[in-house]
Every structure is written in C-alpha cells, then in structure tokens.
Amino acid sequence: MKGTEQIPERYHSSRGKIQAGQVVSSGTSGSHTPRAAYIHVPFCAHKCGYCDFASLAGSDHLADRYLVALEREMAMRLSEPRPVDTIFIGGGTPTRLDASQLARLLSAVAHWFPLDAGGEWTVEANPGTLDESKVEVLHRGGVNRVSLGAQSFHRPSLKVLERNHDPEDVPKAVDWVRSAFDRWSLDLIFGVPGSTLEHWSNDLEQALALGPDHLSCYGLTFEKGTLLWKQQADGAVHAIDEDVEYAQFAYALDRLASAGLRQYEISNHARPGQECRHNLVYWSNAPYFGVGLGAARFVDRVRAINTRDLMAYLKRVEAGDDPTGPSEQLETDEFARETLMLMLRRTQLGVNRQEFQERTGVSLESVAGESLGRHIQRGNLEDDGQKVWLTRQGIFVADMVLADML
C-alpha cells in the first residue's frame, strides 16, 4: 500500500487556489492514494419504492453490531489512518441511527479518515429522521455539510415515491440544519409518475424559498429489482411522458440559473464555490475509499463493491474476512472511457484535454476519435481547444452522446 507521503506537493497547493466562481476538479492525476472516503449506513425507517441502494428497513437492532463491523472493516482495509479531503456518509439513512450511535460512527470515521484542514465532510439526512440533538451530534463530530433528501414538496409525489415524511418536515429540518451548518444541500426528484410541470415548478419554488446554496435534481429512474420497477411492469405505475420530463428538466435548469444556482453537473446545481467536492472526485474519476455495506471503492484502478447482503457483510467482517463482492481491475482503455463518461457530466469543467491526458495516460482524441467532431457539428458539444463540454442541447441527450463517443 502506498503511504500518504506519496501525495504530490502540488495537490496541496492546488487546493489553495479554490476561489469563488470556479469549479475545481478534485484529486490529482499523479496521485494514486485516495483523498476521499465514502461510508455507507444502510438503515432506513422504510424502503422507498424507487431505491436501488443497499438499504433496509426493520434491521435497526443490528445497528450497533454494524458499527462495530464498520470499524473493523476500516481497521482491516486501512491499517493506519488515511488523511482525506472529503468524506461522504450516505445511505440508507445515516440519521436513522440514534444520537449515541451517530456519535460513535463519527468518531470512528474521524479516526480512520482524519480530515485535512479545509476539508469537506457531508452526511446525508432525511427530514423525517432528523432532530435537533442529532444535528448537534453531527456538528460536534466534525461534519460540515448536510445533504437533505427532500425529494418533493408535493404530497401525492411523496406518496408515489413512498417517502415517509410530510412536506412540512422539510422546512423544519432545514431550520435545524441551517442553525448549525453553513453548507447544506437539498435533493429533489423530478419525473415522478403523475406529476406535471406545475407540480415541479412548485417544488422548485418551495425549495428555493429555503435558500439553499446547493440543489441536486435527480430524474426518477426505474431501476430493475425495485418495487417501482415491478409496479411499472405490472401496469400499476406509468412513467411520465417524455415531453413532460423534458420540460421539467429544462425548467429546472433555467429557474435555478436565474436563482444563482449554476448547473455544474447534469443533476447538480450550486452557488459558485458551493459545489460538492466529494462528488467532483467521482466525476474526475479520481480514486476513493469506500467502506460499509454495498459501498463502492476505487483504489489502485480496481473498482470493488462490498456485498449488499447485510448478514453476509457482518459475518464476514466479524470472521476477519474481506466483505468485497464484485471487483474489476480497469484496463487503460476502460479507465479512459469511464473517465470520459464521468468528466463529460461536469457541465462547467467538461473534459479538459490536459487533465484527461494526465489522469488516463492517453489523449482525449484517441478515445473519442471522430465522434467529437460529429457532436460539435451537431451542436451537442462545444470545444474551446482546451476542453470539451456539453452544450445545453447536448445535456438533454448526454447518454446518446456518450454511447456514441465511447
């Protein structure tokens, strides 16, 4: 394993250059040691119909055991504390843990992943599970950013999504969060079955009224294996019309831009300087640690995912065994294609030729070839010689553009 001393000097210096109005790509090309960590907490009050993550309801009695296992996994994988620049605790619902469990989790994470000065530490929270004492625990534990899963303010949409909070819970949770944290974000979902452009614009207005500096707008996807998928297959739920979904997406881009929240990734909007640095690590295809049930990590160009089976995870870790499930060593061309795919999602940074070359060791042209010119000509991409990025038109058909370029 590589020690922290291998982190090149220039990483630290580049960090100092972050300025308002400038989105900065995370991680450095030369660095093989992750500077980001993801920690997964699978517990939920209820499993939402669309949820495709490793999450489970009704297993809260295993939470203490899980935390012990999590600490053990960190000890096994890391052997020594790894300083990082970003931490993201996601789920599931991390705030489903009670206050003392939460405190224990944070102190373990802080031990194994000491956050460098100026670092970002995000925890996901659900409006229905948050209270003032938990906010206090988060704040004291070192967390400096909270991402709130609001999803919608429209009661019928929350019902379709099977969220078990009410629209009124969101402002309440925001109040608590705002009192303790400068940086916080809201998640919203558009394209919800039965929703209209009007419902969606209302959602956006209610969210904006709370004054967020960061907003994620995800299009609902029907993932195989979820309850929602089954409901659609059975005809109980119908995906909304493509034109309505398009209109909702387009409206969000315009409305949020006018409110000063710039789109910096296909689903993410922020005031300048308020971008989620942890997610920018993913989109620059830099390495990251990942621990916990179903957690993904990308270390030494190996993508690996822990098992999604909670009992298997617990038993393996308790027995001192590795809980890794599928893993894949990326060859140069696969790595380059993934890098292209991810970087192109960054609507402001785009794919910077030099960064791409440094990250992957190959040129952008050798991967994307003639398709670059084709999509520039069709108005899906723009190219200023140094970087290539999606035009507004291209953003709406990004998957098609990518499929063509890979």
Place this chain on the structure above:
Amino acid sequence: MAIDPKFIRNFSIIAHIDHGKSTLADQLLLQSGAISQREFREQLLDDMDLERERGITIKARAVAINYLLDGQTYELNLIDTPGHVDFHYEVSRSLAACEGAILLVDSTQGVQAQTVANAYAAIGADLTIVPALNKIDMQASRPEEVKDEIEQTLGLDRHEVLAVSGKTGQGVPELFKAIIDRIPAPAGKVDAPLRALIFDSKFDDYQGVVVYCRVVDGTLRTGQKIRLMAGDTEHEVTGLGRFRPHAVACDELSVGQVGYVIANIKLLSEVRIGDTITTAIRPATDALPGYQEPRQVVYCGLFPATHNQFDDLRTALQKLSLNDASFTFEPETSDALGFGFRCGFLGMLHMEIVQQRLERESNLALVQTAPNVTYEILTRQGEVLHVSNPTRIPEPGDIEEFREPIAKVQFIIPADAIGQLMQLCTDRRGIYLKTEYITPTRVILAYELPLAEMIYDLYDKLKSTTRGYGTMDYDLIGYRAADLVRLDVLVAGDKVDALSVVVHRDQAYRRGLRLVKKLKAEIDKHQFEIAIQAAIGSKIVARETISAMRKNVTAKCYGGDITRKRKLLEKQKEGKKRMKQVGNVEISQDAFLSVLDSSEE
C-alpha cells in the same frame, strides 16, 4: 488389379435432418473396421463447425468401406448427401452416383417432409431403396406406426423395412447384408471411353480443388490428361484416391468406383457439380445426363457497415467462394448503402450460412438487405429481363408482364394444424393443390406458392404453427405472371433504395402501412423529426413520423455503478456498429430486414 464391379455397391443414406444419418454412417465405419471405437464419435462425417452446430451435412463426401460377407470382400461406397431443401441439385447428383439408397426414418419421429422428398428423388433416380428405422433402442420408438407411414406415403413394403440403432449398432450387420443383397452392382463398360460423374468438390489449401467422382465407364488413372466436358477445360491428374475415411491414394479408379481426383485445379468455380470427366485423348462423345448450372434463387445485398471496408468484404467473399462455388456475388451500388455486393444463394439456409461464415471468418460487420427472388419481366419492347434487385425493376409503364417464380411446396403437418396452415398459405397467395392423410393424425398438404412469399419466414411460421412438428420441402416449377408493384420507402424525404420491396398490388396498401409502422419501431429517435413514407411510383401510400428525441440522459448520481453504466453505454455503442447512415438518419440492420416481416403488431 481393378476390382470386379460386381463386388462394388454404391449407396447413399437419405433422411430428414436429425434422423441420425451421420451416426449411422459412423456406425457402418465402426462395424466394418474402418475406424476404431475411439474414432467413432458423433458426426464424424461433418467436419465443419457450423454444420455440426446445425446438425446439417452440407458438403457431400464419399467413404469407401471394405466389408466381408460370406468369405467375399465387398467395396461399399457410402456417398453422403446434403440434407436440406436448399441443396436439391447437389442431392440429385449424389444420388446419380449411386445404385441404391438407405432410406433412414427416425422411429420416434416418423416420416417427415424431407424423408418424402428425398425418397421420391431416389425413386426418381431409379435407385433401389432399402428402408430402415433408426433409433429403435429408444423408449419413444414406435416402429409399427412408422412402418405404416412408410407404406402409406412411399408405397414401400413394410416387410422390407429394417430396424437399426446408429447409436448402439443394433441391426447394422443385417443392414450390411441388405445393402449387398438388394442394391445392384454398378453396370458400366470397362473398355468404353472414360466417363466419371462429378458429384461434389471441395477446396483444399494445399492441393487446390479436390473433385469427388464416380467412374461410370472406363478407367481413371494418375498422370492421365482429363477433360471436364461442360466446363470445357483440361487438366492433368496428379492424385487419385479414396477416403477410408482418411484419404488413401491409389493409381486408378475403375468402373463403379468412387473416389477423389486432384488435378491442379485452382478455383472451385472451374469444377461444376454434375459435369462429366473424360480423357483428353479419347473423349467420350456424350456427357452423362442431368448436368445443370447451379441455380441461385434468393438474392440479397451485402454491404459493409463502414464505407471503407468494401475491399475487405470483396476479399472475404472471394475467399469464401473458394469453398463454396454455389453462391454468386457481383458489385452493387446503392444510393443509401454505398458500395457492396449483390449475392445469390441456393436458398434461405444457404444465405444464412454464408453470411454467418463471412462474419465469423472475416470479422466484418455487415448490413444485409431483405432477401428477394429473381423476377422475370417482359418489357413493352418484347425483351425478357431477369431482375434480382428490386431497384433495377423498370418503370411500370415499360412492363408488359411481371412474372414471379412459383414453388410447389409440400408440408407434412399434424392434422390439427391444417386450418391454420391453409390460412397461412392463402394469405401468401398460395394455390391449393391437395391434402393427403398419411395417418389419421398426420397430413401432407401441397400448395403452389410464390417463392417470394416463402423466403423470409415461412419456415419459422410453419414451425410455430405446428409447435415444431411441421416440415416442408419445395421445388421450383417456373414463372407465372402476377400483378406486382415495387413499393419504395422514403426516410426523411429521401428514397432508400435498399428498402424497396416487390409486392402484389392487392396487398400494397396494407404492406405499406405495416412497413412504415415497422420501420418506425426499428429506427431510433434522432435529435430531429423523421418522416417515413411508403410509395408506389410517386404516390405515397403510407406515412409515419418518428418524433424527435427530447431527453436521453440519466440524471442520477451513480457513485457505485460507474462500471455498470459504462457497460450499458458500451452495449449501446456495439449496437450502433451495425447501423448504416442514410442521409442524416441511422438505420439498423433489423430495420433493413423488417420490411419483409409479415407478422402483425
């Protein structure tokens, strides 16, 4: 010393696909001592992967077997025949090299369409038929019923039917005895000028063309200067031999004998199946009867998916034609697809095999146009044209008579499927000929059908209508005038020549509507709206519109799913390789073929 012809027997095994022909052939080799138990493995005679996968023997071969009966050694030549309907002519030439045939019927399945077709072909060739039931070791064997069927459909005596198992070898000694006792020895004149029938050939990388022949009159010797009568070429025999089953060289082949000839021939196309070999010095006056030019009945366009691979495709086709002289290809230019080739095949199966082999052996992505038949057109000027490419059909005003090829089709089906199958044939402009009951539950149904209505999916439809139990065989009987028109397709306002099809006027509107609907389903959304129209001449008969793609993006943070997402996108990309860019529109391979799909929604 030349063997006395009276101790030679030349025979074929004729059977429906999968009735166990190859296994029985191996069993004959095993019991005669030609191969060891170890070598006795399934499908020994089928030496190409593709054929083994499909269970079809495509290239005929001949194996010489020595068999000792009552103190006398006999030379038994087993001539293998292709089993599929597409290879009628090849079958007929193989049969012409024999005096007898084992008619092998799977005793669990009974008589099938190709059993009947092949049996009639053998009877027509004046062969002695030795009927035998196969797979009698199996539980599901029903010998008495199948004997009824043989008696009923072929008029053969049930008491002459033998019972064997290719797998266990049961009944094989009796079969050997029947071959020797019942099949006549070859008759031919030892002193007459050489006449040998070519019934097959293959290309060998080292030796060039290897010709399989049966000597009828005279003697074939190494060093001899030979003449191919129809081909009108001369060659020197550099090698002679027989397969036992491995090649064993010999100095001569005399009357009645079967073997191979190597004569420094470079191209398979120089050797024509059915031709007669004679000597250059003392040639025979008359060739053996029955020679026909190979007849391609199905045509399609093959185009490289990317423009710059035209030369690669040509090289691949040339290479393939070294091993298969029965398909033809000539350069074709399509406005939509660019440079490619118009290829002719003996039938649908043949087309499929050639295409698969091309892709497998050359690693080319191909776009294939919908298959079509050759039309005969009498022009106003009194000229008769044969057109195998819909785009070459003259303007309606120049056509006096539009004729299409007609096939006589024989189906053998379960009786309860009669209604459905008759409907199927009626929908396809069939003319009913007759129904004949083989047993109370199995029926022969005969129709005359336009070949064009058969080539795309009749076989699949037959199989689905009869739950796999139906079989068919066909024979082309000639051309017949019909009220045909060319239906053109316009995509985004441009005529796509490669999508043109010939249809009957009465069906033109319905086909047009269905066609644009199919294409709408097959062509992906683009970033702009696309009109799809069907037209006869300048008259638009149907229209559909593909709306513009509005949104195609996953707005989701897929932290752990990066690999999965990449693979999904790569799969999409793979599918695009077979797309052809026509104007601004990308059209998939499936779309090109969908124009012939007759199924409703």
